[in-house]
Amino acid sequence: MEKIIEVTSLVKSYFVQGKEVEAVKGIDFYVEQGTMFSFLGKNGAGKSTTIDILCTLLKPDGGKVVINGYELGKNDFEIRKSIGIVFQRSLLDATLTVYENLKIRGQFYKFSRKKLKERMEAVIEIAQLGEFLHRPYEKLSGGQRRRADIARALINTPKILFLDEPTTGLDSQTRKDIWATIRNLQKEKGVTVFLTTHYMEEAEQSDYITIMGYGEILAKGTPLELKQKYCHDLLKIVPKSSEVFQKKLIADEIKFSQKGEVIEIKLDSTVEAIPFVTQFEEDIINVEIINGTMDDVFLDITGRKDT
Amino acid sequence: MLTLAKRNLLIYFRDKMGVFFSLLSVLLIIALFVLFLSNTFSQEYGGDIEEVSKVVNNWIFAGILGVTTVTTTKGAFVVMVNDKVSHIYKDFYSTPVQRYRIVAGYALGAFFVGTIMSVIIFVVLISYNAIIGSHVMSVLNMLKTIGVILLSVLLNAFMIFFFTMFIKTNQAFAAISTILGTLIGFMMGIYVPMGELPGVVQSLIRFFPQSYTTKLFRRLFIDGIAEDAFSHIPAQYLQQFQEDMGVIYVINGYQLTMFDGVLVLAATSIIFFFLSVWRMSRRYV
Numbered sequence: 001m002e003k004i005i006e007v008t009s010l011v012k013s014y015f016v017q018g019k020e021v022e023a024v025k026g027i028d029f030y031v032e033q034g035t036m037f038s039f040l041g042k043n044g045a046g047k048s049t050t051i052d053i054l055c056t057l058l059k060p061d062g063g064k065v066v067i068n069g070y071e072l073g074k075n076d077f078e079i080r081k082s083i084g085i086v087f088q089r090s091l092l093d094a095t096l097t098v099y100e101n102l103k104i105r106g107q108f109y110k111f112s113r114k115k116l117k118e119r120m121e122a123v124i125e126i127a128q129l130g131e132f133l134h135r136p137y138e139k140l141s142g143g144q145r146r147r148a149d150i151a152r153a154l155i156n157t158p159k160i161l162f163l164d165e166p167t168t169g170l171d172s173q174t175r176k177d178i179w180a181t182i183r184n185l186q187k188e189k190g191v192t193v194f195l196t197t198h199y200m201e202e203a204e205q206s207d208y209i210t211i212m213g214y215g216e217i218l219a220k221g222t223p224l225e226l227k228q229k230y231c232h233d234l235l236k237i238v239p240k241s242s243e244v245f246q247k248k249l250i251a252d253e254i255k256f257s258q259k260g261e262v263i264e265i266k267l268d269s270t271v272e273a274i275p276f277v278t279q280f281e282e283d284i285i286n287v288e289i290i291n292g293t294m295d296d297v298f299l300d301i302t303g304r305k306d307t
Numbered sequence: 308m309l310t311l312a313k314r315n316l317l318i319y320f321r322d323k324m325g326v327f328f329s330l331l332s333v334l335l336i337i338a339l340f341v342l343f344l345s346n347t348f349s350q351e352y353g354g355d356i357e358e359v360s361k362v363v364n365n366w367i368f369a370g371i372l373g374v375t376t377v378t379t380t381k382g383a384f385v386v387m388v389n390d391k392v393s394h395i396y397k398d399f400y401s402t403p404v405q406r407y408r409i410v411a412g413y414a415l416g417a418f419f420v421g422t423i424m425s426v427i428i429f430v431v432l433i434s435y436n437a438i439i440g441s442h443v444m445s446v447l448n449m450l451k452t453i454g455v456i457l458l459s460v461l462l463n464a465f466m467i468f469f470f471t472m473f474i475k476t477n478q479a480f481a482a483i484s485t486i487l488g489t490l491i492g493f494m495m496g497i498y499v500p501m502g503e504l505p506g507v508v509q510s511l512i513r514f515f516p517q518s519y520t521t522k523l524f525r526r527l528f529i530d531g532i533a534e535d536a537f538s539h540i541p542a543q544y545l546q547q548f549q550e551d552m553g554v555i556y557v558i559n560g561y562q563l564t565m566f567d568g569v570l571v572l573a574a575t576s577i578i579f580f581f582l583s584v585w586r587m588s589r590r591y592v
Contacts, residue, residue, distance in 0.1 A: 055401050077403040091398040093314070095321045104317075107310040108402035152398075 003066075004160060004192050005031040005054065010063035012049055023049040025215040026063065031160075031208070036186050036193040038203040041212035042302050047196050048088075050212070051164055054194075055085050068159050081109070084158030086149045088165050094138035098129055098148045101137060106155045119155050127151035127181065143174035150181060161185065163195040167202065175199075200294035213302045223294060230300045231292030232266040235273050238286040239263060245283045311399070311412025312419060315386045319420050326424075329382050333375050333428050337435075340367045358536035361442050362529050366552055368432045369524035370497025375428045376456060377491050377517055380421030380463040381484060384471045387413040388480040407587045414468040414583065421460035429456065442532045452527050458572045459520040465579035466516075472586050495521045502551025513556055516575035519568040525554045526565055 012024040023046045031037045041047045052058040054065060056076045065072035068082040092101045102123065106116045124133060127147040132140055137148060146166060153161060163182065167175040179202060185191045197203055203223070210220040219226060238261050239245035245263065249256050256265045267273055273289050320326055345367065349360040390396050399409045429452060436443050444452070474480050492498050494515045501509055512518045533554075537545040549555045556563045 057397055057400055080401055080403045083401070085398070085401050087394075087397065089394065091393070091395045093318055093395070095318060096314075100317065104310060104314045105398065105402075108399065108404050110403070156402075 001032040001034070003030040004033040004068055005037075005194070006064075006066045007050075007054075008064045010050070010053065010065060011061045012046075012053060012058065013061055022215050024053070024060075027212070027215075027217045029210050029217060029220060031192060031194060033159075033192055034186070034190045035207040036183075036205070037195070038206040038209045039194065039196045039212065040203055040209060040298060041196075041218075045213045045302070046215040047212055048164070051162060051194075051196065055083060055162060056080055081156060082159045084153035084156060084161045086146075086153045086161070086163045086166050088168070090137075090145055090149050092137050092145075092148060092152060095136055097134050097136055098140070098151075099133050101148065102151060102155060105152050109156045119157065123151040123154045126154060126185070141174075142170050143178065146170065146174075146178050147181070150178070154185075158191065160192045160194060163193065165196055165198060168198060179205075200298055203298075204294045211298065211301050219297075219301045226297050227292055227294065231296040232268065233270050233273070233292050234290040235265045235267050235276065236288040236290065237263045237265070237280075237284055239280075239283050240285055241283070245280070248280065248283065308408045308412045308415060311409055312415035315383065315413060315416030316419050318386050319383055319416070325382075329379060330424065330427065333371065333378070334431065336374075337368070337371055337432070340364075340371070341435075358532065361532050362536050365436070365442065365528040365532065366525055366554070367497070368436075369528040370492070370495065370521050372425065372429055372432060372452075372456075372524050373459070373495050373517065373521035374492050374497060376421060376425045376459040376520060377463050377467075377495070378488060379424035379428075380417050380460050381467050381487060382424075383417035383420035384413065384467055385480070386416065387468075387471055388474055388477055391475065392477050407584075410472070410587050413471075414464050417468065418460055418464040421463060422457060425456045425460060426453065429453070444527060444530065448527045448530055452524065455520060455523045455527070455569075455572075458569065458576070459517070462516060462520075462572050462576040462579065465576055465583055469579050469583045469586060472583070491517070494518065496553045497521060500551050501553035502547075512553075513558070516571055518553075519556075519571045522553060522556060522563075523565060523568045523572075525552070526568075529554065 007029050009026045011026050013020050013022045053060045056079055067079045070078040102120050127150045132144050167178055186193045211218045256263050345364050348363045495518045496512045
């Protein structure tokens with residue numbers, strides 16, 4: 001597949017009170033066209049700085065970025081034409097209606113009157129703005145605002161849609177709806193989606209994940225690859241007699257840890273539990289298998305340097 | 308540039324209470340002057356009381372209109388500061404429009420707002436004169452006044468735009484607004500007749516380009532009635548009166564003409580235009 005975003009040794013530093021802080025320390029990654037790409041990291045990991053650079057809002061100190069075939073710093077206008085951004089904090093005008101907002105922001109792309117009208121109709125349809133189109137933005141609910149933001153980001157038919165925490169602060173139903181809209185854009189319209197999120201169950205649904213921390217890329221891969229590499233399933237056993245059971249485990253050279261009455265054993269895959277449980281059937285009162293989650297992956301990767 | 312200017316107009320006028328109160332504050336000043344200060348001033352100059360009070364009223368009106376061109380134009384820059392504080396500019400910067408054009412849209416928007424609001428106040432003043440049966444200026448002078456409004460608002464738009472580019476917070480803008488609001492009447496010489504101020508202060512006021520706006524407005528507002536009011540006293544008193552009241556400036560024996568005043572406004576507009584462009588070219592490429 002074609003690489004629609006390619007980042008090579010990207011560097012960016014800030015001066016905070018006279019001290020140089022390296023926010024991005026020479027990172028490399030790429031995004032394939034038409035995929036959903038999740039960009040994760042704790043607050044202050046350098047995510048926002050990276051996104052601002054990709055969106056041409058911030059000049060990098062070094063490195064090379066190519067977006068949609070255009071090199072950042074040389075062809076910024078072409079890049080801006082090919083991207084749409086849903087900012088973390090909404091940037092539409094509060095007192096103007098959704099319609100006015102779309103029309104004004106659309107005019108920045110210098111479409112003909114007819115083209116702009118077409119685009120507006122299209123995004124109103126995609127984001128389902130019908131019922132609150134003529135309401136002032138400030139009077140909208142959180143979910144409606146997000147819809148309006150997405151419509152704004154789509155006004156120029158972008159090839160790449162950047163979404164900076166699009167579902168933060170929304171209730172779970174609204175989150176699902178917004179997520180469905182985004183998903184649909186990627187699947188149906190072939191838009192490349194580049195998103196940051198704090199919800200791991202959302203990241204899990206993307207095609208590729210890159211985790212950033214301390215200005216560096218800490219891990220990358222498909223959700224499955226990351227899970228296989230960084231998290232384990234956990235077998236929790238309540239034995240009839242802890243002492244007897246532990247002796248047996250030690251005799252079999254099985255690693256375990258003890259938490260109260262519960263003995264925990266790490267597994268590489270869930271099925272490994274079956275022969276194990278059969279083997280010790282008579283010693284066990286209760287068994288529980290915990291599947292590894294993206295949360296574990298995230299915590300494992302981003303937490304490592306802290307300890 | 309025009310898109311952003313139109314958007315700023317829409318946002319500014321959407322806040323109906325805001326617009327109402329900014330007009331009301333000017334109208335209140337007019338009312339206070341007419342009701343209280345006008346009498347005090349008129350008595351001071353004596354003469355034919357009715358004629359003198361007409362001159363004094365129009366003298367005050369001219370000053371108020373001058374201040375209005377500054378305060379209303381300044382008010383429109385709230386949108387610019389808000390956009391900066393709430394990072395709305397990021398959305399504009401992510402579009403294929405040159406940044407200097409975006410930033411220039413704020414100056415253009417403020418120019419429109421300042422012009423509209425000043426013309427409204429001008430119409431109120433003329434209407435008041437017409438209703439109370441006082442002197443109403445000729446149509447030619449009205450057009451000239453509107454010309455001066457345009458020029459003055461242009462100067463204010465560039466000047467305030469230039470300084471607003473350095474402002475990063477709403478608080479800073481509010482603080483500067485308050486200081487400007489307090490000082491502007493004084494700097495434009497509208498509260499106290501020029502002749503009653505110390506020489507240094509007079510020079511300071513002459514150095515302030517916006518004071519030429521007031522001077523031009525005064526000329527236009529009292530054109531025709533000052534002569535009437537002073538018809539039975541020697542001409543040099545009229546000259547002295549106009550000088551004292553800041554209607555005309557005399558610098559080193561040279562009396563500035565109206566055209567000179569226009570030149571001062573135009574020249575300072577151009578200076579601040581280039582200063583703004585310089586600042587923009589450093590920050591908003």
